[in-house]
Amino acid sequence: MKINSTGEVLTVYLEGEIDHHSAKSIREEIDTAVEFNMPSLLILDFSGVTFMDSSGIGLVMGRFKTLQKSGAKLNLSNLPPNIYKVMKLAGIDRLANIDKGA
């Protein structure tokens, strides 16, 4: 998983399949990077994600809640169609800015 920090903006490039099995280590990596960088904007880039179920929704909602405490914003970018479908169902578009992939 690639992580890129430029001052205020932290970008995490998620990869592979996000399910209950993989969510724990992804969550820990994101949380460590957020604690260390204290960004005002976290961008989760989904272009490398091939599968996601509701464990991924829980992951995104959980990160949204932690960021909210420090007033930071969350962006979800480059969502493949199948991932967008799950996010949309969960109403994540009301919590975070979403941009679909090409």
Added chain:
Amino acid sequence: MKQINKFSMSIPSKSANEAFARVTVAAFAAQLDPTLEEISDIKTAVSEAVTNCIVHAYPDSIGTIYITGEIIEDNVVKLKIRDRGCGIENVKQAMEPLFTTGGTERAGLGFAVMQSFMDYVRVSSKKGKGTSVILKKKISDK
């Protein structure tokens, strides 16, 4: 209902089997020539049901998850995911969107995803005995 093909398997409730289960079911459904979207919907729904067995049905132990698949008339794939775990006290409440007993890292949307991505979802459960989830999806004619 005429049965055209079927499979069954049982797997231990280890989280590494979540991917195995959904990929196996997708491979079974592939004989109906589904679209990429249909395959993705089926994988997601199966992942929800199997994850629920692992997380909720057998919270502190490894139990067995029983999965069967059938191809029935009219291009329909029918799946059953069953456990002998703790069971659900109130199924109607469990199926409400956002209801969860799983704490802050769970969205409570697993059943909502199954209902949105499949054509038919039926849950039956008995406290202390286990839960069974039946899912059906009609694969479109091309």
